Amino acid sequence: MxxxxxxxxxxxxxxxxxxxxxxxxxxxxxxxxxxxxxxxxxxxxxxxxxxxxxxxxxxxxxxxxxxxxxxxxxxAKEAFMKRAENHPQYNGLKAGIIVQRGDELVKLTGAVSLPTDKLIGGWAKVYRKDRPEPAEIEIELREFTKGQATWNQMPKNMIRKTAIVNALREAFPETLGAMYTEDDKLPIQDSG
Incomplete structure (x- = not known):
């Protein structure tokens, strides 16, 4: 067999x-x-x-x-994006990072921050034509970073990408609910 x-x-x-x-x-x-x-x-x-x-x-x-x-x-994230963009109810997205600036948390669009900012997490909003409110996600960096080279080299881009994928999955559970990227799935391997 x-x-x-x-x-x-x-x-x-x-x-x-x-x-x-x-x-x-x-x-x-x-x-x-x-x-x-x-x-x-x-x-x-x-x-x-x-x-x-x-x-x-x-x-x-x-x-x-x-x-x-x-x-x-x-x-791959691109597979999530293709699925969302092909969905008749998809109406765009916004995403960025969350930084600590002094004593405040600030949501920035994109993945650019001041050298003095401390990266805290990522956020994304996915809009659907058939829903009055977007699917909105805010995630914390320390829950997703695994110390891998890509996360060490470009943590702002990685946490933003992870927030996008999570928001897309929440906005389109029927087409994206069972799919995971390497970065947004909390892997079993972290325990070893």
């Missing part, structure tokens, strides 16, 4: 393009990290990609596994 799952292709359509994947293709070309994925993890990845209509060849979804950690199916 295991070989059949790895060799038999699954086929689905993404934005008018046919995607054909096998477990062996995933195993050989689409896994990141330094650990071998299990057949079960590959099947879960294939089903997520098919069900959510994500194209791993366009880097819309990744399968990542590191030594001693469970595999993670990670969806």
């Amino acid at each position: 295991s070989n059949e799952l790895l060799e038999k292709p699954i086929e689905y359509e993404v934005n008018g393009e046919e995607v054909k994947l096998t477990g062996n293709m995933v195993k050989q070309f689409l896994v990141s990290g330094n650990e071998t994925v299990t057949d079960q993890e590959i099947v879960m990845f294939l089903q997520l990609a098919k069900y959510q209509k994500l194209n791993p060849f366009l880097k819309e979804v990744y399968l990542v596994k590191f030594k001693g950690k469970p595999a993670q199916n990670i969806v």
Whole structure:
């Protein structure tokens, strides 16, 4: 049964393009990290990609596994943005960072702050045509940063991006509710 799952292709359509994947293709070309994925993890990845209509060849979804950690199916922020922009009720977004400036918390648009500001978190508002109020998210940096290189090099952009993804998921739970990026999912691996 295991070989059949790895060799038999699954086929689905993404934005008018046919995607054909096998477990062996995933195993050989689409896994990141330094650990071998299990057949079960590959099947879960294939089903997520098919069900959510994500194209791993366009880097819309990744399968990542590191030594001693469970595999993670990670969806790119661009996939969230494409889904939102294609939704008939999408009506734009605003996002930025939250900084401590002196004794005050200040919400800034974008990801630019004064050198004396202390980064506290990120915020995002996603507007829908069919709702009077936007989906609004404010998140705290210390709950999401993992000390990874990207977070260390560009924490303002990363926390802003994470706030956007969380707000998009809240605004469009029917199309984005089960998808997570590497940065907005609180991973199990942080405990080890």
